[in-house]
Amino acid sequence: PEGGNQQQSDVNLIDVLTPSEISPLLSNPEVASGTLFPHLPSDINRTPEELREVIQSPQFAQALQSLSIALQSGQLGPLLTQLGLDPSAGSGVEAFLRAIQNQVSRQRRNNPE
Amino acid sequence: MSDAGDWCLIESDPGVFTELIKKFNVSGIQVEEVWSLDAQTLEELKHVPVYGLIFLFKWQGNKDSSGSHPDADLSIDDSVYFAKQAINNACATQAILSILLNCPSIDLGPDLQQFKDFTREFEPDDKGLAMTNSDLLRSVHNSFSRSDPFIMDPSELSSNEKEDIFHFISYVPIHGALYELDGLSNGPVNLGPCTEDDWLEKVRPVIQERMARYASAEIRFNLLALIKNREDVYKKRLESDISFEEREDLLHKIELENIKFKRYERENSLRKHNFIPFIYNIIRILAERGELDARIEHAKKEMAKRKK
Numbered sequence: 001p002e003g004g005n006q007q008q009s010d011v012n013l014i015d016v017l018t019p020s021e022i023s024p025l026l027s028n029p030e031v032a033s034g035t036l037f038p039h040l041p042s043d044i045n046r047t048p049e050e051l052r053e054v055i056q057s058p059q060f061a062q063a064l065q066s067l068s069i070a071l072q073s074g075q076l077g078p079l080l081t082q083l084g085l086d087p088s089a090g091s092g093v094e095a096f097l098r099a100i101q102n103q104v105s106r107q108r109r110n111n112p113e
Numbered sequence: 114m115s116d117a118g119d120w121c122l123i124e125s126d127p128g129v130f131t132e133l134i135k136k137f138n139v140s141g142i143q144v145e146e147v148w149s150l151d152a153q154t155l156e157e158l159k160h161v162p163v164y165g166l167i168f169l170f171k172w173q174g175n176k177d178s179s180g181s182h183p184d185a186d187l188s189i190d191d192s193v194y195f196a197k198q199a200i201n202n203a204c205a206t207q208a209i210l211s212i213l214l215n216c217p218s219i220d221l222g223p224d225l226q227q228f229k230d231f232t233r234e235f236e237p238d239d240k241g242l243a244m245t246n247s248d249l250l251r252s253v254h255n256s257f258s259r260s261d262p263f264i265m266d267p268s269e270l271s272s273n274e275k276e277d278i279f280h281f282i283s284y285v286p287i288h289g290a291l292y293e294l295d296g297l298s299n300g301p302v303n304l305g306p307c308t309e310d311d312w313l314e315k316v317r318p319v320i321q322e323r324m325a326r327y328a329s330a331e332i333r334f335n336l337l338a339l340i341k342n343r344e345d346v347y348k349k350r351l352e353s354d355i356s357f358e359e360r361e362d363l364l365h366k367i368e369l370e371n372i373k374f375k376r377y378e379r380e381n382s383l384r385k386h387n388f389i390p391f392i393y394n395i396i397r398i399l400a401e402r403g404e405l406d407a408r409i410e411h412a413k414k415e416m417a418k419r420k421k
């Protein structure tokens with residue numbers, strides 16, 4: 001498809017969020033219960049074990065894959081605004097990740113602990 | 114073939130198909146993946162009635178699938194319910210219906226029975242259209258769409274993805290003959306006489322030939338069987354006069370079925386879940402910990418490796 005923002009060298013979220021890399025984060029109870037449990041399907045038990053199974057599931061991989069494709073297609077404007085990101089974050093996976101990094105850094109500057 | 118309409122693409126997975134059938138208000142049916150058609154598998158399947166088999170595959174481009182039965186009898190047989198595939202994305206539902214609607218021993222429930230009665234006299238093209246236009250069928254089918262807040266416009270997909278064609282062929286014994294029902298061919302193909310007892314043996318060489326052909330062409334396929342609900346079958350057998358060992362064996366099998374259905378339920382719930390807020394929050398955690406840059410670099414290397 002046309003559209004100048006199709007960087008061929010873009011990344012795939014599947015390689016960013018591999019189960020082996022992110023599962024250590026999930027053992028932190030604060031991270032798990034505070035940040036991630038609220039975003040699990042309602043019929044999944046809120047335990048670290050379940051969380052680990054979810055991130056290893058083919059359905060989660062499928063979600064990463066389709067979000068990557070959608071980001072590359074650059075049609076996620078409304079969603080990005082909803083997440084408080086700049087619409088330019090929709091021009092690829094890397095742009096999306098960098099925008100989240102910037103958002104976190106900015107929020108840190110504004111609310112120093 | 115018309116465009117995708119508003120039918121979502123769903124996975125050809127036994128758990129998805131089983132829930133789909135249940136939501137059509139048809140009870141007592143489940144779907145299983147069949148990995149091999151060796152004698153042992155067939156023997157086991159015979160004990161649980163198999164209503165039909167679905168051979169499902171995905172290819173790229175517009176190769177012709179037919180032509181494997183040059184001397185086949187294509188004359189329209191009124192006793193066979195045959196619908197042409199009208200929309201690619203609807204093929205999972207069509208594959209299931211072409212078995213359900215041809216098995217008099219299945220209790221279709223009010224909705225499908227009404228649909229069958231209403232469309233019985235339609236031409237195959239119109240039957241296919243009626244399926245894709247049915248609100249009930251579409252809404253049940255689409256309940257499996259993931260709830261991501263974006264909808265992929267098919268025109269945005271790369272040409273490669275656009276040309277993927279999902280295709281199904283159902284095999285069903287109908288009134289003493291084995292039929293091949295292919296939604297992209299002109300009519301049902303009569304593969305010769307069979308009985309309820311020997312139809313699986315008769316269909317074996319036909320499917321094995323297809324498996325060999327597609328495997329050599331690197332076409333992804335799977336084979337699914339529509340069977341009677343196993344728990345019902347086992348419970349029925351428990352009521353008869355059986356040995357202690359057999360009873361224990363049946364109870365164990367029922368337990369395994371329960372575990373399997375719990376797994377189906379869980380997978381289906383993950384399938385329908387909108388993971389974006391979850392993914393976003395994991396990325397934020399990585400960013401807060403200062404690990405995101407390293408992950409991006411890692412992902413770039415993986416991408417470069419794949420391109421080689």
